[in-house]
Amino acid sequence: MSLTRVHNLSISLDGFATGEPQSAEAPFGHAGQRLHEWMFRTRFWDQGGTTGVDDAFAERHSVGIGAEIMGANKFGPPGWQDDPDWKGWWGTEPPFHTPTFVLTHRPRPSIDLEGGTTFHFLDASPADALEAAREAASGQDVRIGGGATVVRDFLAAGLVDQMHVVQVPLVLGRGVRLWDGLEGLEDSYDVEAVSSPSGVVHLTFRRALA
Amino acid sequence: MSLTRVHNLSISLDGFATGEPQSAEAPFGHAGQRLHEWMFRTRFWDQGGTTGVDDAFAERHSVGIGAEIMGANKFGPPGWQDDPDWKGWWGTEPPFHTPTFVLTHRPRPSIDLEGGTTFHFLDASPADALEAAREAASGQDVRIGGGATVVRDFLAAGLVDQMHVVQVPLVLGRGVRLWDGLEGLEDSYDVEAVSSPSGVVHLTFRRALA
Ligand SMILES: NC(=O)c1ccc[n+]([C@@H]2O[C@H](COP(=O)([O-])OP(=O)(O)OC[C@H]3O[C@@H](n4cnc5c(N)ncnc54)[C@H](OP(=O)(O)O)[C@@H]3O)[C@@H](O)[C@H]2O)c1
Ligand SMILES: NC(=O)c1ccc[n+]([C@@H]2O[C@H](COP(=O)([O-])OP(=O)(O)OC[C@H]3O[C@@H](n4cnc5c(N)ncnc54)[C@H](OP(=O)(O)O)[C@@H]3O)[C@@H](O)[C@H]2O)c1
Numbered sequence: 001m002s003l004t005r006v007h008n009l010s011i012s013l014d015g016f017a018t019g020e021p022q023s024a025e026a027p028f029g030h031a032g033q034r035l036h037e038w039m040f041r042t043r044f045w046d047q048g049g050t051t052g053v054d055d056a057f058a059e060r061h062s063v064g065i066g067a068e069i070m071g072a073n074k075f076g077p078p079g080w081q082d083d084p085d086w087k088g089w090w091g092t093e094p095p096f097h098t099p100t101f102v103l104t105h106r107p108r109p110s111i112d113l114e115g116g117t118t119f120h121f122l123d124a125s126p127a128d129a130l131e132a133a134r135e136a137a138s139g140q141d142v143r144i145g146g147g148a149t150v151v152r153d154f155l156a157a158g159l160v161d162q163m164h165v166v167q168v169p170l171v172l173g174r175g176v177r178l179w180d181g182l183e184g185l186e187d188s189y190d191v192e193a194v195s196s197p198s199g200v201v202h203l204t205f206r207r208a209l210a
Numbered sequence: 211m212s213l214t215r216v217h218n219l220s221i222s223l224d225g226f227a228t229g230e231p232q233s234a235e236a237p238f239g240h241a242g243q244r245l246h247e248w249m250f251r252t253r254f255w256d257q258g259g260t261t262g263v264d265d266a267f268a269e270r271h272s273v274g275i276g277a278e279i280m281g282a283n284k285f286g287p288p289g290w291q292d293d294p295d296w297k298g299w300w301g302t303e304p305p306f307h308t309p310t311f312v313l314t315h316r317p318r319p320s321i322d323l324e325g326g327t328t329f330h331f332l333d334a335s336p337a338d339a340l341e342a343a344r345e346a347a348s349g350q351d352v353r354i355g356g357g358a359t360v361v362r363d364f365l366a367a368g369l370v371d372q373m374h375v376v377q378v379p380l381v382l383g384r385g386v387r388l389w390d391g392l393e394g395l396e397d398s399y400d401v402e403a404v405s406s407p408s409g410v411v412h413l414t415f416r417r418a419l420a
Contacts, residue, residue: 013413014225014389015223015225167403169396171389171395179223179383182224182381184381191379193379193409195404195411200403201405
C-alpha cells in the first residue's frame with residue numbers, strides 16, 4: 001500500500017515552521033537556519049555527522065518515497081512566479097530524485113532536472129494532487145514536503161498517514177503555524193514523543209487504525 | 211537565594227494552557243481534564259500512582275515553596291468577583307499551604323483557610339506582586355501558579371528563574387496560549403526536554419547565567 005508521509009518537519013515550541021518575512025535572502029525569514037540545525041548535525045546531512053536518534057529519524061526522509069508534493073512558498077521566494085527561469089532553490093540536481101509536484105495557483109510547464117527530479121506544477125485540491133502524485137510514485141509512498149500551509153491542508157483533509165515533526169527549543173513568535181485549525185488531531189493518530197540529547201523532540205503521528 | 215519558579219504548567223502541542231470557555235462547570239473549558247491526566251496518574255496526586263519521570267517532576271511543585279502568585283482566572287470562574295462568599299475552587303483546606311496572592315483588578319480582604327493557606331488579593335504589577343510574595347515566603351521560593359496569562363506576564367518581565375512545562379499530545383485549537391509575545395525566550399534560558407513513557411514531554415527552563 002502506498003502511504004502519504006511527512007518527514008523532518010521542524011517547528012518551534014510555539015508551532016511555527018518558518019519565520020517571516022520569507023525572501024530570496026532569508027527563505028525562513030527571521031528563523032534563519034535555526035529550525036534545521038539539528039538536521040545539519042546528522043550523518044543524513046553531513047558524512048561526519050551524528051548517528052543517534054536525530055539521524056535515525058532524518059534519514060527516513062527518502063526511504064520508499066516515489067513522489068513529493070510541496071507548496072509554492074517552499075519552491076521559491078515570494079514572486080518566483082514572475083520569473084520564467086526560476087527552477088527552485090536547489091540548483092541543477094535537486095535532492096528530491098522523484099517527480100515533485102508544486103502546488104501553485106499559477107502553474108507552468110514541467111521542468112526536468114538532473115538526478116531524477118521533475119517539477120510539475122499543479123493548481124488542484126489536496127486530494128487531486130495526491131492522486132496525481134500517487135500515480136507518479138508507481139507504488140511507492142508520497143511525501144508531503146511542506147511548508148506548514150500545505151501540510152496543514154493535507155492533515156485537515158485527512159490525507160496524511162504518517163507524520164514526523166521535530167520540535168526545536170525556540171520561541172519564534174511569528175511566521176506560519178503548523179497546528180492552526182487542527183483541533184482534535186490526536187483523535188485520528190497515535191502520537192509518540194521522544195527527546196534527543198541534541199535538545200529537540202521528535203513527535204511521530206501514525207494514523208490510528210479504525 | 212529565593213527563586214521564582216513555575217511547576218507542572220500543562221500545555222497542548224499548540225501551546226494552550228486552558229481550553230475555552232472557562233466556567234464554573236468546566237474550569238478548563240473544552241480541554242476538560244485532558245491537560246492534567248498525566249499528573250493524576252502519579253503518586254504525587256494519588257498514593258497508588260506511578261513513580262517515574264512524571265512523578266519526579268510533579269512532586270517538585272511544593273518543595274521549598276513559601277508563597278504562590280496566581281491569576282484571577284485560576285482562582286475562580288468568570289464572575290467570582292461578584293460573589294462575596296467565593297473562596298476559590300479548593301474548599302476549606304486548599305492545597306497551597308502558604309500565603310497565596312491572587313492578582314485581580316478587584317481586590318478584596320484576605321481570606322484565612324485551614325492548612326496554612328491565606329489568600330491575599332492584589333492589584334499590582336508583576337514586580338510588585340513578586341516583592342510582596344517574596345517577603346511572605348520568608349526566604350523560600352515563590353511559585354507562579356498560573357494560568358498562562360500570569361506566567362506569560364512574569365516571563366515577559368524577566369522575573370522567572372525556573373519553569374517546568376508539560377506538553378501533552380493534544381491539539382486544543384483554542385484557549386489561552388502560553389508562548390504568545392515571548393519571541394526569543396530561549397536566549398535567556400537553558401532549555402531541556404525529556405519525553406516520558408506516558409506520552410508527555412517535560413520541558414525545563416533555567417535562567418541562563420549571565
Ligand atoms: N520547517 C520545515 O521543516 C519546513 C519544511 C518545508 C518548508 N519550510 C519553509 O516553509 C515556508 C513555506 O511554507 P508556507 O506555509 O509559507 O507555504 P507552502 O505550504 O510552501 O505554500 C503555500 C502556497 O502554496 C500554494 N498552494 C497551496 N495549496 C494549493 C492548492 N491546493 N492549489 C494551488 N496552490 C496551492 C499557494 O500559493 P499561491 O497562491 O502563491 O499559488 C499557497 O500560498 C518556506 O519558508 C519554506 O522554506 C519549512
Ligand atoms: N495548564 C495548567 O497547568 C494551568 C495552571 C493554572 C491554571 N490553569 C487554568 O488556566 C485558566 C486561567 O488562566 P488565564 O490565563 O485565563 O488567567 P490567569 O492567568 O489565571 O488570570 C488572568 C487574570 O488575572 C488578573 N490579573 C493578571 N495580572 C494582573 C495584575 N498584574 N494586576 C491585576 N490583575 C491581574 C486579570 O483578571 P481581572 O482583570 O479579572 O482582575 C487577568 O485577566 C483557568 O482555566 C485555570 O484553571 C491551567
